Amino acid sequence: MFGMKDSQTAGQGAQAPAGTIVDATDATFMQEVIEASQKVPVIVDFWATWCGPCKTLGPALEDAVAKQGGKVKLVKIDVDANQAYAAQLQVQSIPTVYAFFQGQPVDAFQGALPPSQVQEFVQKLAAMSPEAGAEDEGLAQAIEAADQMLEEGDAAGAAETFAAVLQEEPANAAAYAGLVKAYLALNDIDQAEAVLNGAPAEIAHSPELDAAHAQIALARQAAGAGPVADLEARLEADPADHQARYDLATALHAQGKVAEAVDQLLELFRRDRDWNEGAAKTQLFTIFDALPAKDPVVQSGRRRLSSMIFA
Template sequence: MLELGQTPNAAPDAAPADLIKDTTDATFMADVVDASQTTPVIVDFWAPWCGPCKTLGPQLEAAVTAAKGKVRMVKVNVDENQQIAAQLRVQSIPMVYAFVDGQPIDGFQGAVPESQIKDFVTKLAAMSKEDGGLAEALEAAEEMLSMGEHDDAAQTFAAILGEEPENAAAMGGLARAHLAMGQVDEAEQLLSTAPDAIFNAPELEAVRAQIELARQAESAGPLAELQAAVDANPDDHAARFELAQALHANGDVEQAVDQLLELFRRDREWEDAKAKTQLFTIFDALPPQDPIALTGRRRLSSMIFA
């Protein structure tokens, strides 16, 4: 860290104008305060004579560029813009502030490890109200999937992952597209490569549950015979469980849930509470607000706590 007024050195390299720019006392309001209403803005106070600034500046620029528009950076030469430096009480440089919604919310002074810089930018990126159109692309991909346009949906989800590899919704969507095309192995392999940051994300856990159910469907028994077995002996728990699996494989999720709830009511401890485990797998595979999942969870809870 250097105090203001020390010996000159070279200025930091320039950076992309759309993400990283220089500002002045006159343009600070527009470049930082107004701009931060939609996108977090990092303000780097530097000077041409500041040695540590020559290291910190490029590291900040690299991290901001990697955030792909979710964070912007504005550089203030304190020698030429003393008014704004004084207003923000900048007494030594490098000094970095983060602005969100027009207010400084975080910052640090002096050179810091590159890992800390990346964490600083990543935290700000999560506050951004801009996503570079990814939300619209996700919505379009989901619509394609719902309309049976599985290949197009898969390509769109993959393109989103190319822009944002830790996008859990896109990875879950791509895996669901594989499942829709009957590519269970491909879906399972994809999820095994998920980055640590999203490995246990709800979107991915839901698809893992769907994969488990798809595996079960491959060996589901004959629906009519299983129904007949249960009708003949309602206490045949194995037949009822297999009936639920067959119903689910046949697309009758609600009836599958009904059969599992009935099995749980008759013997909640059968096969180490296998009915409850299967119910949770089905619920996890459904969207969180799906009526079948909501109703089923309530009915199961009422039985557990009865």
């Protein structure tokens, strides 16, 4: 990572295509990260030459990105020489890694992860890339039909179809995620969680199953959500009651008012982004992860959150 400028030499077991592992500065951040992320996910590694853990994480990131063959880009930023965007993203310790896609931050972590977890992190991002391979057409059509059943309220029929797909392809992440959604629609959270826990190890950290984890977490929160009217009254009496605003967002989401829940969490983030260890941003990412990436609520919410982070 340190002093390495030629991306062709990056990676321990694979060569990265030219331009997929680069050094950047505050001056080139918009071009190398924000603009580039319109095409493929971009990982930003904030590091420094004196940082011991960075010397472990950097090569692991480079190796994982090289293995993806251009589906993901890695941008390395020395925080000693480039402090502007590190400050905007509230980088308080290094290494810190952010992931961007379509101009928005979509994931992040701090500290040096084991190589296996770094591989999982990069693989999840690679799955977002337009270059990622398509599923088998026949199974994809069956999954689409099951999704349509869910939208029309036939959760039981959808569950049968998803289960049939899994008989044909036991490691189909989309079918597993669909089966989880079907059981959640049937108000059987325990069974949904059992299905998720039974997924094969090779897809355990796929984007679809990460979304399913988020959906289950939100479903369990919904079970304890308070009355919306009471929470709205508390906020009207004291707009600075952050807990009431957070609880109101949970209650609104439980009623299916996802956009309204996102609005409340964004307002909480605007008022105090550090409240309860950044609970508003964490909950926003949970909601975003539970929805399709192209959902208008997700796209609008990520855009508004990003504008606050970079303000």
